[in-house]
Amino acid sequence: MNREAGDRAAFLGRIRHRQGPPVTVGPHPAPPPPAVVPEVRYRALDGGPDLLTVFAEAAARAAAQVHLGDPAAAVAAIVAAHDIRRAVVSREPEAQALGPLLTARGVDVAAYDPATAAAADLGVTSAIAAVAATGSVVVDAGTAGSRGAGVLPAVHLCAVPRIRIVATPSDVLRRGPRPLPSNRVLVTGPSRTGDIEQIITLGVHGPVAVHVLVLDDA
């Protein structure tokens, strides 16, 4: 099947015909483009603090809960807090490793598929990275084997090794692993909306709670 539709040459011709550097219309002329595109520098990283500390603070501001230390204890707390009965687990080894811990708590654990996830209370994934400045975790569809494990169930548990915590989004967007997977998403806390009277409500279409379990092993 030919995957290109429409007339590329005509479309681009209309543009090529006209494009050029910015035209100054008033007393605010456009600057030349920067020789090097600058990165956003977050004040929270001034002085080179410990990335885990910065991550935990930023994640909390985004309403995500961060767990350190014993995975079994964290899993027990999460299962109790949200009354988890059924979970789906994605393909990464760090996520798979939590399966037995969940089963030990009486949770029904299954591999991910959309229908099972839609009926599950908890989705478990890992992340290819975590971003300290924003409190985000980065989930790749290729590594996880899916896009929906962290978004369909009401609770998302993301287990990420401490060594994968990077400083800023630029570390992921500019320097993240290539080639890009079919989907890579930076997740910053639970889903939310302000559409009703600008009151922030968590848990719209995506999860109502995000738990990040930081793993100490490399």
Next chain:
Amino acid sequence: MSWPLASSTLRQRTAVAVADPVLRRNVGNAVERFRAGKADAYASIHDPDGLRRAARGVRGDVLSRWAEVLERLADNVLAAGGHVCWAPDADAANAYIAGVARRIGARTAVKSKSMATEETGLNEALAAAGCSVTETDLGEWIIQLAGEHPSHIIIPAVHRNRHQIAETFQAAAGMPEPVTEPEALTAFARAELRRRFLEADLGITGVNLGVAETGSVVLVTNEGNGRMVTALPRVHVAVMGAERVVDTWEQADLILGLLSKAATGQALTTYTSITTGPRRPGEADGPEEFHLVILDNGRSDLAGSEFAEMLNCIRCGACLNVCPVYRQTGGHAYGWVYSGPMGAVLTPLLAAGAGDHAAEVANASSLCGACMEACPVEIPLQDLLLSLRRRKAAAAPAAERAAWRAWAAAWSRPPAYRGSAWLATRARRLAPLAARLPGGRRWTASRTVPAVAARTFTERWKAGEV
């Protein structure tokens, strides 16, 4: 919902808006919240103004090589296994997407907000092709049910309070109980829309940023609907305004680093999702087909023109949040898809077919310049608005143009200037009669006629009084 420019006048729509206390309170609260959030977000980073200047330079650079960047984007989308449609106008975009819907036998579609598809009226075109579209952004769903247009590009239902939303849900979405707590309303929407996500054949999104380097599209959302729409249906169609591109990930990183901070005060929105082609072998979900529709619809006309910098817009809404006009009227007063200062510039340019009705939207400004200060890519919006008004004045009726020319001629010559000032002081008691002149009543209805002094400044200076 198809969106021809409103046939009412700016003045009529504004009168309706300022008479609505719910609208004005909600808009006032919303923009205050966003402004405070943006200030906090900018305070958390170094040199935001330097970054904005660099972002302006980046957008200008990309658009000076616009064709080459689009070509690279398209080639990389194809290389990643996606489809590309070059859509010169709204009809072409709608026809392509309707064709996809027909080919795959799509009966239902779910959409994660896309202003470009509101511009083109995609929902109606798909309905005609037998595919009904559900808006899934909560605010967009509310107004879809109510049969309205968005009134802010980030929070489309800002003009509605919880009681109005509850009524809409009961009347149009079958909500059984009259709950009004935001959490309960959200829970209802979550359950109702989840059903539709899981059943839909087709997922439609906009594109916040296309990145040519890898053939990727970036979608920036908070609710999770964008992720549902791009994970569950068999086919994903992303509709992108042709100017929403960058070349490299360095450029994308800078733009994304400013976008949500300027829009809502968030360092990043809940989901920054990067899609590169359809699902890959071995993945348990994701669309089998990915389509990128590149939409021109009047944008290429702006390239190389005095309005070219309007193409830099990344649709954050920061200008809406600082605009003294928008704050009083909300978005419906602008009469089209885009409101606030960016709407006041885009409407005369993109809705040009509507003539006077489009051109007058550029008047919805006090030229205070707060918009340019707020813009994360430093678009000189007030300069563009002035250009539009200059253009509009050049097309004004001959009598009006003659009057302005006469006045300019008089006041450019010192004797004529001093003479007319002297006349004004001596005739000052006649000033209230200005209301009787043609067009005078409208002019004076919302302005106080100035109290003219008894003698001119020149007279008083010569007398040593000042």
